[in-house]
Amino acid sequence: MRSEYRAYRFRLYPGKKQMEQMAKTFGCCRFLYNHMLADKIRTYQETGKMLRNTPAQYKREFPWLKEVDSLALANVQLHLESAYRNFFENPAAGFPKFRAKHHSRNSYTTNVVNGNIRLEGRRLKLPKMDPVRIIVHRTIPSDGILKSVTIVREPSGKYYASLLYEQEACENQTAFPVRAENVLGIDFAMSGLGVFSDGTRADYPMYYRKDEKKLSREQRKLSRCQRGSRNYEKQKERVPRCHEKVRNQRMDYQNKLVCRLAGQFDAVCVEDLDMKSMSKGLHFGKSVMDNANGAFRRKLQEKLERQGKAFVKADRYFPSSKRCSRCGRIRKDLQLSDRIYECECGYKEDRDVNAALNLRQEGIRILGCA
Numbered sequence: 001m002r003s004e005y006r007a008y009r010f011r012l013y014p015g016k017k018q019m020e021q022m023a024k025t026f027g028c029c030r031f032l033y034n035h036m037l038a039d040k041i042r043t044y045q046e047t048g049k050m051l052r053n054t055p056a057q058y059k060r061e062f063p064w065l066k067e068v069d070s071l072a073l074a075n076v077q078l079h080l081e082s083a084y085r086n087f088f089e090n091p092a093a094g095f096p097k098f099r100a101k102h103h104s105r106n107s108y109t110t111n112v113v114n115g116n117i118r119l120e121g122r123r124l125k126l127p128k129m130d131p132v133r134i135i136v137h138r139t140i141p142s143d144g145i146l147k148s149v150t151i152v153r154e155p156s157g158k159y160y161a162s163l164l165y166e167q168e169a170c171e172n173q174t175a176f177p178v179r180a181e182n183v184l185g186i187d188f189a190m191s192g193l194g195v196f197s198d199g200t201r202a203d204y205p206m207y208y209r210k211d212e213k214k215l216s217r218e219q220r221k222l223s224r225c226q227r228g229s230r231n232y233e234k235q236k237e238r239v240p241r242c243h244e245k246v247r248n249q250r251m252d253y254q255n256k257l258v259c260r261l262a263g264q265f266d267a268v269c270v271e272d273l274d275m276k277s278m279s280k281g282l283h284f285g286k287s288v289m290d291n292a293n294g295a296f297r298r299k300l301q302e303k304l305e306r307q308g309k310a311f312v313k314a315d316r317y318f319p320s321s322k323r324c325s326r327c328g329r330i331r332k333d334l335q336l337s338d339r340i341y342e343c344e345c346g347y348k349e350d351r352d353v354n355a356a357l358n359l360r361q362e363g364i365r366i367l368g369c370a
């Protein structure tokens, strides 16, 4: 049986002592990471070789490292080793980066060994501390085996645990014949989340937009506060809280949309965009990143494939925008500013809808539907 890994993220409510222990673990992991990395770099510069160092050596020198979860420290080593191996394979990428105290995520990952970590009702048992209150808001498949846990403290001061489970993969890859009417084309427009071949578009509800506006207002306020002042400190906490809310809303919206589309259609066809190279382009960078289209596409693909449905990508050079979805003519002179697509054949349609229709036709062609 094939197995797969899935992460479940839950809110944690640690008490004062547990928070202290977590903070200590974040600090120790960062300390160990930076020390091990510094020693690796020194050895490399002196000998050109890869140093194999382990947390045990550092525990002798810094005995207080023993006060935190040893598996979290072991994980630091694993993580650093893979980053360092990448460097050896591709030295042009440079050494792995050091972790600054103020600009790095407060998190640590620890592994499950002999039941040292357990989810018991509303409590999560972690090594070296009393069980922490946890809100398990969704069900975990009963056959899932807990493999590791990542504890995170967000800049807003909220705590989360991401539980990684190994579970049986869904094996319903019975590729059923996809009917043309159940194929959806999606064009990822520069604004909004996407335009569908049925003429509708995904747009965040107004109240989400309101929060986005609030976020930028709070950010502006922060930039006007005097650094180090009491107002500045207060405002500094408000911004990440707002960020988090916007992010959560976005995820919630995306998840619901993914569920709806995957339920309604048998196959989805999208452009094969290289999101990275696109976000580098100055003009669209921001909106592409903001709309997190990449995450949406990944989620949709996963959901469809889990149901044995198809997620297909049109070739990168497929002219989805320039092609007329009615007669197939290509308009080479189409500008980015042309919002309406007009063709010699008399066809006239919103630019993005025309592109989505082209993607749908391409999907039908690729899948060879009747």
Ligand SMILES: [Zn+2]
Residues within 6 Å of the ligand: 324, 325, 326, 327, 328, 329, 343, 344, 345, 346, 347
């Ligand atoms: Zn035409």
